[in-house]
Amino acid sequence: MLQRRHFIAASATLAAAAWLGLPALATAAAHEAPDALIRRLSTEVLEAVRGDTSIKSGDTTRITELVNRTILPHVNFRRMTAAAVGPAWRGATPEQQARLQDEFKQLLVRTYAGALTQVSDQSIVVRPLRAAAGDKDVLVRTEVHGRGDPVQLDYRLEKTPDGAWKIYNFNVLGVWLVDTYRSQFAQEVNARGVDGLIAALAARNQAGGK
Template sequence: MMQRRTLATLLAASATLWLAAPAWAQTAAIEAPDALVKRLSTDILETIKADPELRNGNITRISQVVDTTVMPYVNFRRMTSAAVGPQWRQATPAQRERLQQEFKLMLIRTYAGALKQVSDQRIVVKPLRAAPGDTDVLVRTEVHGKGEPVQLDFRLENASGTGWKIYNLNVLGVWMVETYRTQFAQELNKGGIDGLINALSSRTIAADAKAGK
């Protein structure tokens, strides 16, 4: 179960992704959220299958793919601020940038090992339930492969009216942002914003050392 959850989270988090809904999309040029999730997840899976360096956990290559393929469709600032919680408002602009950077690096290293498990998985997008004019939606999907399908849901927003972006995901009933908020709260209570930044950095350093980098 943990392996399946890790793999599904990776697909979403590196995260982090056929039915268009132009009737309620704000403009014809904006890709519908379920179509975006289907396209993005298919592209990521095909890229992983075709690239041995990704499957072998090459962090530099994984970071390149995340930055070019995934991040343009993620509101990572909102994701990070929600994971940090109320203390985000107390952070300086420099601290907020560091939090986003360290959080992303930690996520990449946390799920890099799961890339080896990618084989014949595919994403099945469920019918979208949304009203015309909605700017915040839930896209429900399942990861199909060996074994039972894995629930993988995405929350997306189109607050600016320029396109949909992912800001949270749910694997087997567990929301990623809420999970990290609980973990981060312990570090924030001990050492504040700088304490959390140092803790995230330490996790990255430890992961690199374990991988022999």
């Protein structure tokens, strides 16, 4: 149980860093190195979460508002959802893809809403970036420092044509988020198809993400 709480707290920090940045950061992000972007977002968002009583109380509406306002500048959510759904994504209609993205986003928001209440004295250490100047796909490795041992927290980012970096996957304690959901979603798709997966996600979200 303790390890699970540690995992959730680290995931909450990641979710905040990836999604809950300030709106003014979008322009600056296009001119920053990927490790600099992660470092700045992590620091500023941790401070914002500590100072926002609504988020710390687990206010899903407040968190959702922040995600909706800031997710696109910092995350390639379409790529993340497509990777999690797997081969079935290519056969899905545009309407099904839109529903999958919406339900998957709600699932992640609800998953991390409760965890954000645990953010307190954590800090982020960004490890040296191992990438060449022309690389367009990089791994940014970080550690969450707080109570107990440091927690590994890694980001995969891609460089867009306009020069901005977007997150499309992340790793907490050696587990990649997209890989975890891909295996779960594949079982549902194999049993009930894409519409069955959408229905399962919707039901899970209505039940509070459990």
